[in-house]
Amino acid sequence: MTTANKPAQRRIIHIDMDAFFAAVEEQRNPLLAGKPVVIGGRGDPTKRGVVSTANYEARKYGIRSAMPMMIAHKLCPHAVFLPVDYEAYIAASRQFKSTLLAITPIIEDIGIDEVYLDVSEVADISDIIVKRIKSGIKEKTGLTCSVGIAPNKLLAKIASDMQKPDGLTILIEEDIESRLWPMPTRKLYGIGPKTESYLKNIGIETIGQLAALTRENLLEHFGNSYGQYLYDSARGIDDSPLITHWEAKSISRETTFQKDVHDWQAIAKTLANLTREVAADMRDSGFVAKTVTIKIRFGDFQTLTRAKTMVDYMDSEEEMRKVAFACLKRIDLNKRVRLIGVRASNLEKSKK
Numbered sequence: 001m002t003t004a005n006k007p008a009q010r011r012i013i014h015i016d017m018d019a020f021f022a023a024v025e026e027q028r029n030p031l032l033a034g035k036p037v038v039i040g041g042r043g044d045p046t047k048r049g050v051v052s053t054a055n056y057e058a059r060k061y062g063i064r065s066a067m068p069m070m071i072a073h074k075l076c077p078h079a080v081f082l083p084v085d086y087e088a089y090i091a092a093s094r095q096f097k098s099t100l101l102a103i104t105p106i107i108e109d110i111g112i113d114e115v116y117l118d119v120s121e122v123a124d125i126s127d128i129i130v131k132r133i134k135s136g137i138k139e140k141t142g143l144t145c146s147v148g149i150a151p152n153k154l155l156a157k158i159a160s161d162m163q164k165p166d167g168l169t170i171l172i173e174e175d176i177e178s179r180l181w182p183m184p185t186r187k188l189y190g191i192g193p194k195t196e197s198y199l200k201n202i203g204i205e206t207i208g209q210l211a212a213l214t215r216e217n218l219l220e221h222f223g224n225s226y227g228q229y230l231y232d233s234a235r236g237i238d239d240s241p242l243i244t245h246w247e248a249k250s251i252s253r254e255t256t257f258q259k260d261v262h263d264w265q266a267i268a269k270t271l272a273n274l275t276r277e278v279a280a281d282m283r284d285s286g287f288v289a290k291t292v293t294i295k296i297r298f299g300d301f302q303t304l305t306r307a308k309t310m311v312d313y314m315d316s317e318e319e320m321r322k323v324a325f326a327c328l329k330r331i332d333l334n335k336r337v338r339l340i341g342v343r344a345s346n347l348e349k350s351k352k
């Protein structure tokens with residue numbers, strides 16, 4: 001048997017959300033549908049500041065991340081320009097990531113809109129897993145993502161970028177020569193603008209050309225560690241494991257009011273809604289919790305938290321709401337409230 005000692009192929013998924021900040025804005029404001037949307041700075045294209053992202057409609061005009069807002073405005077004066085609202089994007093980020101626990105707990109959180117999953121041990125075929133991922137995210141957040149599947153992280157990340165938006169790309173070892181090698185070297189994780197221009201100067205533009213260099217040559221030019229990394233990467237080799245520090249330490253939701261509020265009814269209603277959403281997230285991902293924490297941020301940004309830990313695990317919305325309101329009672333609501341948050345922690349996998 002020639003394959004006896006060959007290690008089992010890993011199956012790694014990289015997920016990257018489509019036009020993330022812009023998509024979150026479109027989701028909460030249906031009037032933006034079909035319009036070019038640019039997110040950046042304070043949302044004023046006549047002021048300094050750069051584009052964080054633009055939706056696909058705005059990209060047709062050549063607008064890109066990191067471009068000055070003023071240039072974006074020249075390229076497409078009728079685009080809708082919006083300020084960056086990190087709180088909203090972080091909330092959406094948590095939300096989409098929480099749906100992935102239904103697929104596997106082996107998740108590496110690498111950025112606001114991207115994660116790796118290791119689905120080597122998941123029995124379903126790749127197409128089915130991806131359908132579950134996409135529909136779970138869509139249902140929970142209304143957003144779309146692009147997915148790459150490959151035997152390692154390096155190739156999975158390249159794959160997720162190959163078809164956007166709402167794409168799925170599978171790369172296998174046999175694709176390396178035909179699909180990886182024609183790409184510019186910059187596509188390899190770890191090759192930044194500096195290395196890219198150094199390589200260009202010595203006539204290396206594609207990953208294939210990089211792969212044609214000898215190992216000795218690379219070690220000599222780039223040192224042992226980075227040289228070896230480039231040698232392996234150009235061949236699609238990457239044994240690095242997932243770093244799974246994210247594993248559901250807590251499940252939370254928060255919301256920022258359009259206008260700061262001081263009406264107790266409005267605060268109570270929001271707290272109850274957030275608690276319902278956290279309880280639903282817990283149910284969906286199969287967790288029970290012992291601790292509920294609430295967070296209140298006032299208009300002047302003073303932020304208070306109150307937590308309560310129970311002896312037994314909670315899994316019902318009603319129990320969690322009682323605890324959340326017990327926490328709210330311990331806060332003096334003497335100023336207008338800007339933001340409310342609810343977090344469940346001390347989690348345990350539900351036995352049900």
Ligand code: TTP
Pocket residue numbers: 016017018019020021022051052053054065066112113164165
């Ligand atoms: P990306 O995933 O690079 O971009 P994107 O999600 O907007 O679009 P794509 O469909 O091509 O994936 O980055 C994720 C978010 O990070 C993006 O929505 C805004 C933010 N960002 C910046 O603020 N500045 C930047 O220069 C980039 C590249 C991203």
Ligand code: MG
Pocket residue numbers: 016017018019020113
């Ligand atoms: Mg993205």
